[in-house]
Amino acid sequence: MALSDTSSHIRLNPKRCVTMIATESLLPKPQGIIRAADILRAGGLVAFPTETVYGLGGDARDDHAVARIFQAKARPRFNPLIVHVPDLETARRYAVFDARAEDLAAQFWPGPLTLVLPLRADAGLSALVTAELPTVAIRVPAHPVARALLAAFDGPLAAPSANPSGKVSPTRAAHVLEGLSGRIEAVLDGGACKVGVESTILGLDGHPTLLRPGGVALEALEASLGMVLPSGGDAAKPSAPGQLASHYAPGARVCLNVAAPLAREVWVGFGPCPGATLSLSETGDEIEAAARLFHILREADALAGEGGTIAFAPIPMMGLGRAINDRLSRAAAPRG
Numbered sequence: 001m002a003l004s005d006t007s008s009h010i011r012l013n014p015k016r017c018v019t020m021i022a023t024e025s026l027l028p029k030p031q032g033i034i035r036a037a038d039i040l041r042a043g044g045l046v047a048f049p050t051e052t053v054y055g056l057g058g059d060a061r062d063d064h065a066v067a068r069i070f071q072a073k074a075r076p077r078f079n080p081l082i083v084h085v086p087d088l089e090t091a092r093r094y095a096v097f098d099a100r101a102e103d104l105a106a107q108f109w110p111g112p113l114t115l116v117l118p119l120r121a122d123a124g125l126s127a128l129v130t131a132e133l134p135t136v137a138i139r140v141p142a143h144p145v146a147r148a149l150l151a152a153f154d155g156p157l158a159a160p161s162a163n164p165s166g167k168v169s170p171t172r173a174a175h176v177l178e179g180l181s182g183r184i185e186a187v188l189d190g191g192a193c194k195v196g197v198e199s200t201i202l203g204l205d206g207h208p209t210l211l212r213p214g215g216v217a218l219e220a221l222e223a224s225l226g227m228v229l230p231s232g233g234d235a236a237k238p239s240a241p242g243q244l245a246s247h248y249a250p251g252a253r254v255c256l257n258v259a260a261p262l263a264r265e266v267w268v269g270f271g272p273c274p275g276a277t278l279s280l281s282e283t284g285d286e287i288e289a290a291a292r293l294f295h296i297l298r299e300a301d302a303l304a305g306e307g308g309t310i311a312f313a314p315i316p317m318m319g320l321g322r323a324i325n326d327r328l329s330r331a332a333a334p335r336g
C-alpha cells in the first residue's frame with residue numbers, strides 16, 4: 001500500500017531531492033502507535049524514542065524506506081544502520097548467534113547494547129541497511145514505546161539516531177523536529193530518553209571488539225566476557241564506519257578537560273565547578289551526565305552562538321564517562 005493511499009497529506013517523494021512533508025507528532029498511546037505502525041508499513045519514516053536516543057525508523061526489508069532514511073539524514077551510504085527487533089528470537093532470523101552472543105543477549109537485552117554479528121544469508125534485509133557488509137548490527141531496545149511500536153509493526157526496524165548526519169543526537173522529540181521536521185512522516189513523543197547516549201556497539205564477528213562505547217559500561221561487558229576488550233575505533237578507517245572523527249558537531253567550538261575557562265567561554269561543569277554556566281551533573285554522577293549530555297550540548301551551543309566556545313570540565317573515564325568523552329571528543333574534532 002502506498003502512503004498516499006492511507007493519507008492525503010503524506011506523499012513519498014519519488015525524486016532524489018527532499019520535498020517538505022507535514023511531520024505528525026504522535027502521542028505514545030494505542031492510537032499513536034497504530035498510526036506509526038501504519039506509516040511504517042506504507043514505507044514511511046517514524047522517529048521513536050529508545051532508552052538511548054531517538055531513532056529514525058523505517059522498514060529494514062524495504063529498500064525504498066531505507067533509502068529515504070539516508071536521504072532524510074543526508075547520511076553517507078557507506079555507513080550501515082542498526083536493526084531493531086523485539087527480542088532475541090526475532091534477532092536470530094537476521095544474524096548468526098554463537099554461544100557467546102547468546103549469553104550477551106540474554107544478559108543485556110533488552111537494553112543499550114548493539115551486537116555486530118554475521119548476517120544470515122536468508123535475512124531478507126535491504127542491502128542498504130548493512131552497506132553490503134557480511135555483518136549486521138542488531139539490538140533489542142528496552143524503551144516501552146519502542147517495544148510497543150515493534151510489536152505493532154511486527155517487523156525489523158532500521159533506525160539510526162534521528163538527527164541530520166554529523167549533528168548532535170536527539171534525546172527529546174523537540175530535538176528530532178529541530179533537525180528533521182518536514183523530512184519524515186512522524187515522530188512519536190515519548191519524552192526525554194533515560195540513558196542519553198547511544199548503545200554500546202560490540203563486534204562479535206571474530207575476536208570481540210568494542211566498536212563504540214555507549215549505554216552499557218565497558219566494565220560490565222568485560223566482566224561478562226571475562227576479558228579485556230580491545231577497542232576498534234580508528235577514525236581514519238573505522239570498523240564501525242559511522243565512527244568518523246567529526247560528529248555531534250554543534251555550531252560553536254568545543255574544548256575538553258577545561259578546569260579554568262576564559263571569561264567569554266560557556267563553561268559546562270561536572271561535579272563541583274563554581275561559576276559554571278551549565279552542569280552535566282553537579283554531584284559528578286556520570287549516569288546523570290550521560291542522560292543530560294546532548295540536551296546540554298544544544299543549550300550550550302545556543303548560549304555560545306556561532307563563533308563562540310563551549311568548554312567542558314574534565315569527566316573521568318569510567319562507566320558511562322567513556323561514552324561521554326567519546327561523544328565530546330568528536331564534537332570537539334576539526335570539522336571535515
Ligand code: TXA
Nearest residue numbers: 052055080081135136137160161198199240241242243
Ligand atoms: O542507541 C543507538 O544505537 C541508536 C538508537 C536509535 O538505537 N542508534 C544509533 O544509530 O546510534 P547510528 O546509525 O547513529 O549509529 C550506528 C552505528 C554507526 O557507527 C554504524 O557505522 C555502526 O553502528 N554499524 C552499523 N552496522 C554495522 C556493521 N555491520 N559493522 C560495524 N558497524 C556497524
Ligand code: MG
Nearest residue numbers: 160161169242
Ligand atoms: Mg548517530
